[in-house]
Amino acid sequence: MSAVGKKLRQAEGGHLMFWCPGCDAAHAIVVDGSRGWTWNNNPAAPTFTPSVFVNKGQAHPGVPVCHSFVTDGRIRFLNDCTHELAGQTVDLPDWPGGYS
Numbered sequence: 290m291s292a293v294g295k296k297l298r299q300a301e302g303g304h305l306m307f308w309c310p311g312c313d314a315a316h317a318i319v320v321d322g323s324r325g326w327t328w329n330n331n332p333a334a335p336t337f338t339p340s341v342f343v344n345k346g347q348a349h350p351g352v353p354v355c356h357s358f359v360t361d362g363r364i365r366f367l368n369d370c371t372h373e374l375a376g377q378t379v380d381l382p383d384w385p386g387g388y389s
């Protein structure tokens with residue numbers, strides 16, 4: 290895993306990872322277009338399109354459903370999130386210490 294600016298990490302297979310403060314966990318998306326996502330190549334203020342939908346339908350019990358738009362370095366959580374930041378927009382945090 291390698292750093293992409295302060296906020297993002299690049300993992301194998303073209304995965305770009307960001308830290309989700311709603312889930313308190315990393316989310317990974319494939320940004321080469323093969324999975325539908327693209328990004329603006331701006332590590333300081335990333336924009337991912339389309340939305341990131343984690344655990345859709347709560348396929349993994351005990352893990353939050355998380356549906357968000359990352360735009361210009363901010364995460365807008367939609368109301369169908371099951372964590373406490375549902376409906377809120379927050380800054381995308383720097384990648385936390387302890388997770389290189």
Ligand SMILES: [Zn+2]
Binds near residue numbers: 309313316355356
């Ligand atoms: Zn999340």
